[in-house]
Amino acid sequence: MAASFKPIRSLLQTGTNTSSRWFSYIGLGIGVLLLLCSIQMFINIQQLLGGETKRKEGYDFISISKTITNETMGQLEKNLFNENDIKEISAQPFIQGVSPLVANRFRVQLSAGDIIPFSTDMFLESLDNNFIDTVPPNFSWQEGQDYIPIVFSSDFLEIYNVFAPGYGLPQLSEATASQVVVYITCYGPNGLQQTFRGSIVALSDRVNSIIVPKNFLDWANNKFGNTTSVRASRLYIKTNDANNPDFLNYLQQKQYKVNKDKTKFGRVKQVLQGIFSGLGIFGLLVVILALMLFSFYLQLMIARSKDNLQLLLLMGYSPNWLSKNVSKQFIPVYILVVLVALALAEGMQWAFHHFAMFDRPELSAVLHWTVLATALFLIALSLFTNYRMVRKLLYRLV
Template sequence: MALKYNDIKPLLHSERHSSKWVGIIGLTIGLVLLLLAVQMFTNIQSLLREEAPKQARAFDYLSVSKSITNENMGKDNSFTPNDLALLNQEPQITQVAPVNSNQFRAMATAGDVLPFSTDLFLESVNSTFLDRLPTNFDWHPGQSEVPIIFSSDFLEMYNVFAPSQGLPQVSAKTISSVNIFLQCSGVRGTHNFKASIVGLSDRINSILVPENFLKWGNAQLAGDTSPRISRIIIKVKDANDPELLHFLDENNFHINKDKVRFGRIKGVLQSTVGALGVFGLLVVLLALILFAFYLQLTISNSRDNIHLLLLIGYSPGWLAKSFTFSYFPLYVTITFISLIIVSVIQFILSTMEFTHTALSPYLSVPAWVTVGVLIFLILYLNTRMVRKEILKLT
């Protein structure tokens, strides 16, 4: 017949002390706050995933430039090798690609179809960073035709102002058939090319030419072989990662605010929920201290009986474990009540309109894990504390 705690229970005087009830109420409130914080944290993640621009790709690409302030205005704000190394070291950044720009003058005319001429800025970037890579986006010295990738935003802007300037609007398909005459000139001479738009990019707001062409132009026309890097494209797992945004801000790197708007909201929300979690944890800790005080009081009141039990052969380990685990149903009840409260709140939230039904009506895995870890910790720490108290009586 196995020995049961109930056999010795009458020998341990559980006092009806107020610290027990304060501990129970405190533990319930603390656990609710802690679980709410964990659940809200998960909710924010899933809500922002839903709200953020839908992107089929696994990575986000951000254009990074140096912030221009009154202090650094007029100075060289190009990226240095140290800046590149710093960006490369950041764990949130998967890959870094410098964007090179033309050091020679480029002027474009569109012939008779679009009667305009304009100075252009040309840029090039590693082709693996392009969202669409047309097969003919390549150039070799001697080639008279230069392929261009044009920003979708620029086309949209052109179509907005074109009617007011008496120019025809152009569709994405038509633009590829427009013949562009590109005149490139520098200190070392002038070259004329034919250019055509071979693709549009949603990712990079620029006029992109093949890297080979820009290298050739900068060297042959401008005599410059070490081009200035004024901006950089970074490939990241999550553009809304608050840690990434913090890193970029801290190092005075500028990015498009709209692309990371959700990241900034997320940062603020996470801080708020984090504060709630810390508060909940503190309440839980306080309640546990009260509970420990109550257990110590019970042991102290039963010291004669416990001493006698030890004398007749009861094991201190068994006594500590049995005594602590006798409160297990109480912990389970507290946890159960807390889970019900947080589950009801989560269910109500999931049915609310502003969540766009993006939230699960059930508690998240981290919330369950928190409950499990907390119960384990309570039992483990209490058993240790009770055993220590009991050993004092041997």
């Protein structure tokens, strides 16, 4: 149909209900703005607190243990990880690897020989090599070898240096520590005992323990502790993002204990994401409310122009053509409303980036593409609901 809609426009009486129309436009604008800002802030949090930017080495490694409560105290079975626990943990999508920290099941004594008159009961643990941050090539052991390489926690060395002067022991630098030969004596049942030489081959910032090669500890647990299946009291977990809320939820739900400091960003992120999700849902509700208000306005407009529209239909104007053209009238205004909201959201993002975040490189001053996509979606949504509404009302007049 080649007919022009221009002369028909004046037949649609918008008259006195201009204010309700403007209220719905403003409502729609506020709702869209809230929604867009919430989405953008949600993305900002992701970008600021991990998530999209991985650590340099790519993964976070953290150790978890079961929380020992008054009820489980003394019940070793309940406080250790069994095969099923490990399987279940490694099956989680946010966990890239699990390795148990296996401890010795026999008595170990460590002495520093003649140079440093120091001797103490000790513990040893073993861990998969690829979970240790510093693994020198000589970190290996074969049966029959009486030398044991040790990966030592830097924290432990620091603690030693703190108390050493009080006991009249020499403080050790990292370089010296690795030169000291220590003697490790393993005690088994029936007076069985064997002494090995050992030295620190590497210091680890990551693992808070004294790590020996895995095959040595397996062999020693078997020989001195008479056990082959040693359960782990700690697990080392390799994950893309220790601050992933899913990961934290999982740990919480399982009551696993974790270093709170390593995951504190994640907890903050959980709360912030919750707040902005809430705000986003609120924005969506406002959008829906505004669209409803607008549909009331449309109903009122069509009811007021009912006689004119009916006469147009009577004259042979196609109801389909009319509904398309009537709803087309609102396209520019919808687009304008969403564009203004988009511009305001962009202004807010720029201000947030510049003034609150001091131009941090993880963040962008421009809106994320999902925000733009949402804006487009909202335009499409409002046009569609509008067209459906007009069409329904017009066909009712036929």
